[in-house]
Amino acid sequence: MPKRSLRPVALVLGLCWLVVFFDGMDVNIYGAVMPHMLDDEGLGLTPASAGTIGSWTTFGMLLGALAAGNLTDWLGRRPVVIWSVILFSLGSALCALAEGPAFFGAGRFAAGLGLGGLMPTCLAMVMEFAPRGRVALATGLLMTSYHTGGMVATGLGLSLAPAFGWRWVFWAGVAPALVAVPLVLRYLPESPGVLLARGRRAEADTIAARYGLEPPEPAQAPAAGAKGRWDSVLALFAPGCRWATPLLWVASFCGLLLVYGVSTWLPQLMRASGYGLTSSISFLMVINLGGIVGMLIAGRTADRFGPVRVSALWFVLTAVGALLMGQQLGLALMYGVVFITGVWLFSAQVMVYAATNTVYAPGQRATGLGWVTGVGRLGAVVGPSVGGALVANGMQDWGFTAFAVAGLCGAAAISLVPLTARRGKRDAGAGAGAAPVTAA
Missing domain, CATH: 1.20.1250.20 (MFS general substrate transporter like domains)
Structure with missing residues (x-):
């Protein structure tokens, strides 16, 4: 198609x-x-x-x-x-x-x-x-x-x-x-799935037609009521995705640890490596510029090869970039390394979000995304804390190594999602009334 x-x-x-x-x-x-x-x-x-x-x-x-x-x-x-x-x-x-x-x-x-x-x-x-x-x-x-x-x-x-x-x-x-x-x-517009859940079928179909979408099916509608919302959380651990959910959480944790840790401490770590104050601050602008370019590259690549594969590879490349940033390189070369690392670093995390689209059914997608981003925020707390602890103890040289380890852990977690999704499909097929899940 x-x-x-x-x-x-x-x-x-x-x-x-x-x-x-x-x-x-x-x-x-x-x-x-x-x-x-x-x-x-x-x-x-x-x-x-x-x-x-x-x-x-x-x-x-x-x-x-x-x-x-x-x-x-x-x-x-x-x-x-x-x-x-x-x-x-x-x-x-x-x-x-x-x-x-x-x-x-x-x-x-x-x-x-x-x-x-x-x-x-x-x-x-x-x-x-x-x-x-x-x-x-x-x-x-x-x-x-x-x-x-x-x-x-x-x-x-x-x-x-x-x-x-x-x-x-x-x-x-x-x-x-x-x-x-x-x-x-x-x-x-409002979500056609949400409109369908509220019994507004005609409005849901109108919006779907206006935006070139397929008419929503009942399975795409989120469950209504307090019990339905609780069931949406429990569905994240249904046989179809009970193993994929914690792996997505771990990958999101590692990704946001990298995003917030590097964003907070990059200038200070660069100063500790011998670069001037102005250059050290400029590295933060350069890595964000790389992040914008990376989003465009990762999106197109993931549509062809799948977000899980792209996220895993991007995490590994981020780890390599983090190790290179810890080396003594010339200023111009280091700007290039920081830019390329930004291409991988930020979009590795975003492709974890995109991978949820392959794990959760449409009715559970918003809840699944909310928990993946929410649990990942713990990484946003830990990342700056790790950098701060290393700087406070005079161990700045280990900062980029710690970020590289986080990248490898994120790659390992997201790489296992397809295996658990396939296992989940087999479990779901064996269980009564289990919802189908698309393998990543």
Whole structure:
């Protein structure tokens, strides 16, 4: 069957791209203005409290991601997108108004809840609306927005904060509620599967036809009611996917450990390797640029060879790149190594998300994605902590080695998913009433 164009779903992809762009901007704003906040004696922020607040943000993202799957099945995809954007915009406003660390931390926690809920919801929508054979490409295109937002946040921190103060950067974080929410309210459609679950068959068929999708079947509809939402969680451990689910969690944990660990400590590790301050900060921009390119390459490659294979290979290549970054290389050569490592590093994690499309049935996909991203957030906590512990103990040379080990563990976990999925199909076929699962 020939692969269809993404053009019919360009509106859905474009709107999700916009809100995830603001997601990436908001996540990276804190780090971009950290030096200015520490210099503000009136705020009273210390390096220790700054680290604690960073953990609050990540914990909020973890809770938001875990709740997102069930909330979208209950409220619908579109309302969760809207309220997630409103929530992290409100959190940014609280940060701009904060007079002390506690109030500021409350704002970052609120923002984390919205940020954590938005990502899996947008991923689920893009996967549902993407044509068959174009899911990985659509996922990769979506995630270019996150890194674009991160680069914009860095630019705001470098330009706006020195001239007008760090609070104005957080006021810029209110823009999503003013720009994106009206567009989402006006143009973003609801999931046909969710509409079908609510008995709105005609509306579900109309939206499916408008976007070139097959009419939704009852199996694609998420279960209704509190019991149905609980059953959606239990379904992640049904015979068809009981082994694949924890492996996806491990792969996501390793991927986000790498993403957040490298993003947080790359400049400091590079300084410890003998590079200048300006060059060390520039490496962070270069690795994000590589991440944008990598999303486009990984998406097209995964549509041809499968997201599991691509994710596993990308994890291995990330490990190789991490080891190379720990070597003493010339500045120009190191820029090339950092760029290429960015190509593999960020998209290895995103292809883990794309792999959920091959494991979970449509009715469980939002819940499955929510738990894969939520459990993976633990890696986002551990990654910066590992880097911080190594730096604090004068063991910077081991930083890139630790990241390489995480890459190899992620590759091993995601590589086993196809084997467990095939085993799950055999178990499901032997069990009564088990739901079928597509092997990765």
